Structures are given as structure tokens and as C-alpha cells.
Amino acid sequence: MELRKAPIPLRCELTLGVVLKASINRNVREHMKETFSKSSVSCLMRANLRTIKGQELNAAEGKDDPCWQVTQQLHFLIEKSMSSRYQKEISSAVKGQPNRKVYGQKIQSWESEKGLAFLQNVELSDGELVVPQAGLYYIYSQTYFRHTLIEEDESEREEEDGTSGESVRGKPMLQYVYKKVSSYPVPILLMKNARTTCWSRDTEYGLYSIYQAGLFQLGGGDRVFVTVSNISTIDMDEKSSFFGAFLVS
Structure with missing residues (x-):
């Protein structure tokens, strides 16, 4: 045990x-x-x-x-x-994406065949002129602005000045011309023009135009387009608003 x-x-x-x-x-x-x-x-x-x-x-x-x-x-x-x-x-x-942006709204409703419009040795695509060969180009653009006085504008003016006489109001208008190249991620600004409108309160609308032009070196396949500050005010009559480019040398 x-x-x-x-x-x-x-x-x-x-x-x-x-x-x-x-x-x-x-x-x-x-x-x-x-x-x-x-x-x-x-x-x-x-x-x-x-x-x-x-x-x-x-x-x-x-x-x-x-x-x-x-x-x-x-x-x-x-x-x-x-x-x-x-x-x-x-x-x-x-x-990272580039911070630069395109100012204004691009005009896409250009007419290329009817009336006074024509194309020769260039193409129109999505509102942009495409140049086929490199060279020095003369680029020109005119936009016709038609501003109308709406009731909201009138009420805002009365609240601001408290009067209903012949005082005027300024409206800025801007036109930009850009070019797009395949070697750069964002469009490059070529030209810019601005104008301020003024009119009496008794008028129903105001008509103003902006024209600008210049010589620029473009490469084959480069694209050129126009933007404006407010596309709803553009009058697209063929004798008033136009845009073009031709090869100089």
C-alpha cells in the first residue's frame, strides 16, 4: 500500500x-x-x-x-x-489631375455648310476646328450677345437702389479662344476679350459684340474652339457670330 x-x-x-x-x-x-x-x-x-x-x-x-x-x-x-x-x-x-480649368461655356452649334459658312482644308468636330497640318494660322472669332431684361433682374435692381428711373446696370461678357494639343492634358488659352454692358431700365434688350483675332503657331491635329461667359445670351446669326482660321505660312 x-x-x-x-x-x-x-x-x-x-x-x-x-x-x-x-x-x-x-x-x-x-x-x-x-x-x-x-x-x-x-x-x-x-x-x-x-x-x-x-x-x-x-x-x-x-x-x-x-x-x-x-x-x-x-x-x-x-x-x-x-x-x-x-x-x-x-x-x-x-x-494628380491638373488644376487648370477651361473658362466659359463652349459654343458647339457652329454651322459649317449652309449660308456663308464653309470649310476648306480644316475639319469641324464637336464645335472645334481641327487643323490638318502644322503652320502659322490666323484665328478670328466674333460673338454677338443679346441681353434681355427679365423680371428677376428688375426686382433685384429695385431692391439694390430703391429707384425705378433711368439708372443702369453692368453685365460682363467674356469670350475665350482655346487650343487643344495632344501633348498637353488641358486646353491652352490663346485669346481673351471682355466687355461690360450698360442700358436703361426702360429698354427690353441690349445687343453687343466681341471680336478678337491673332496669329498662332499650330501643329498638325491641333484643335481650336471658342467659349463664352454665358452661352444663353449668344445670337447665332451667321452675320453676327462667326469663327474661323486659315493658314498663313
Whole structure:
């Protein structure tokens, strides 16, 4: 009976021994972790002091130095992190869309065959003149604006001045001429003209025109188009609003 009970204390001792061993291993790991952390900080401080004193180790001397290995790993991680960050910024800058925009509303309803309109050695596509060959071109454009006084405008004027006599109101009109090239992502402004309208409140409408022209170097396949500040005010009569280009040399 006693011989059968003898293994029980031994089993308890083995269990206790495992607990003690696990506790010792955990303490050793914590001590090693703390020692490594302190040694790493010490290495960085020593490396900093060496840099200040001009005593940096070369690659051959530092291979066997644990501190040299720590600092090299830290430098590698810093360089990798900074390289990844700047690479993302550069990529986003390259892929970003241009901030420049086209001003005004493009006129698309040009007539190319009827009446006074004609095309010769150029094409009309989506309201844009397409030139077939490179050269110096004379580009011209005129737009005719018809402004009408609506009730909303009259009520706004009365609220602003409190009068109903012969006071006037100015309305800005703008015309832009752009060119599109295949090598640039956004249209390029060639010409811009502006005018301010004034009329008496008793008039029903006002008629005004803007004309501009110039010589520009164009490449084969370049496109030219016209935009205005308010396309709803444009009178598209063939004798009033027109747009064209011809090759000079």
C-alpha cells in the first residue's frame, strides 16, 4: 500500500519543477529584453557620441561590433520608411489631375455648310476646328450677345437702389479662344476679350459684340474652339457670330 502511494510526492515535485522552470525562463526573457533595450539605447548614444567626435567605425571594423549592427539596422529602417513615404507622394503628384480649368461655356452649334459658312482644308468636330497640318494660322472669332431684361433682374435692381428711373446696370461678357494639343492634358488659352454692358431700365434688350483675332503657331491635329461667359445670351446669326482660321505660312 505504501509503495503504491510513493509516486504521488514525486509527481508533485515534477509539477513544481515545471512551474519553477517556466518562471525562471520568463524572468530570464524579461531580463534579456530589458538588457537588450538598454544596450540598444546605449549603442545609439555611443554612436551619436562617435559622430560628434568624428570617430565613426568603418564597415570592416563595425561588423563584429553589436552596437554597429543595431545602428545600421535602425538607419536601414529609417531610410526604407522615408523612401516609401516620398515615393507615394511623388506618385500621387504625377497621377494628380491638373488644376487648370477651361473658362466659359463652349459654343458647339457652329454651322459649317449652309449660308456663308464653309470649310476648306480644316475639319469641324464637336464645335472645334481641327487643323490638318502644322503652320502659322490666323484665328478670328466674333460673338454677338443679346441681353434681355427679365423680371428677376428688375426686382433685384429695385431692391439694390430703391429707384425705378433711368439708372443702369453692368453685365460682363467674356469670350475665350482655346487650343487643344495632344501633348498637353488641358486646353491652352490663346485669346481673351471682355466687355461690360450698360442700358436703361426702360429698354427690353441690349445687343453687343466681341471680336478678337491673332496669329498662332499650330501643329498638325491641333484643335481650336471658342467659349463664352454665358452661352444663353449668344445670337447665332451667321452675320453676327462667326469663327474661323486659315493658314498663313
